[in-house]
């Protein structure tokens with residue numbers, strides 16, 4: 001079905017002439033004489049002056065004016081003209097004389113129409129008072145013209161040929177990231193952790209259009225930015241977040257560190273140790289603290305340092321976490337000092353720390369906990385052992401026998417076996433203090449023969465999903481995770 005306005009021809013000149021006859025389109029304003037424009041303006045000024053002098057008459061006059069305007073509006077737009085419903089934005093039912101509240105709304109409706117009908121639609125005219133759209137396929141008759149109504153932002157369809165004579169396409173160019181992010185905003189809101197791959201397959205099935213992987217990723221990022229605020233905005237909200245945590249978790253330690261660089265505040269660190277976790281650790285956990293760090297993959301890089309304790313059932317028990325810009329001896333020292341205060345470590349010789357010997361950590365331990373026992377994760381030790389050339393299974397088995405030896409005598413026997421196997425391997429292991437890696441030399445106080453730093457390593461994968469988020473989303477994700485764990 002081809003629908004056209006009465007007497008309006010396709011070419012622009014006729015269109016303008018016709019519109020001039022009706023007198024409702026703003027483009028006609030341009031064709032008015034400038035003298036007339038001035039005349040109208042000065043006339044209206046005079047009316048205003050008159051009104052200020054006769055207020056009682058003015059009320060009546062203005063009411064009459066209002067009635068007249070309402071009437072003329074009805075005449076212009078017509079009460080029968082269908083007004084475009086933005087709630088049906090993704091399923092637009094276009095028709096001739098349809099009213100759109102703005103150009104933006106009209107263009108969005110065209111985009112949705114193109115995607116719904118799986119046709120490429122392009123704009124041939126796009127200025128402040130008219131938007132013309134046609135089907136991109138050569139020979140197809142589909143077209144729509146909308147022009148701005150006089151003295152308002154409203155656009156009205158004044159030409160519409162609604163039938164496509166072209167075939168449907170799979171790759172619709174009108175599928176844009178912004179459209180996708182807006183269309184599926186609620187889906188992202190209800191399940192922000194959903195993987196993009198699955199979501200992309202679902203929307204391609206629903207729309208029956210091609211959506212590239214890049215588009216899907218960008219759409220998700222854009223939708224989450226709309227929901228959560230931009231990464232930069234989230235940094236500005238950290239003060240409020242820290243204050244809210246302190247207020248709602250009395251007794252907790254929340255520290256936001258800021259650097260002053262050239263008069264500008266720059267994020268340095270964010271430390272959280274919840275009161276409930278402190279009390280739980282002091283109340284029943286073993287005097288063992290595992291320390292680990294992982295790199296953040298969000299828009300702003302950084303490192304997340306975590307400390308995890310071991311409860312009487314040998315399950316992991318998170319204690320505190322810190323987000324910092326970069327890992328160094330200073331940051332580790334600061335972290336350990338605050339932790340020492342938080343979990344009330346009076347005699348550090350009673351505690352055992354386990355780590356992967358991260359950069360700067362050993363020096364930090366020496367200055368903050370000089371008397372504490374320190375264990376090195378055996379998996380990392382074995383990796384280092386392999387990296388220096390002792391790769392065979394025989395080396396691995398021999399090393400693990402020494403690791404698991406529970407008496408000093410047994411340990412010495414196992415080391416002798418390694419010496420017989422390869423003297424270089426024996427020399428390499430001899431340099432490592434056995435108190436760091438063999439059960440035979442561990443302190444008895446914690447009653448814990450843990451060999452691997454897998455408490456931290458099993459805590460970190462749980463927060464992997466949060467690592468690529470913006471700072472506030474990530475911190476909130478970790479907090480929720482900890483609350484569920486408790």
Ligand SMILES: [Zn+2]
Pocket residue numbers: 119135136137140141142163164165166
């Ligand atoms: Zn077409």
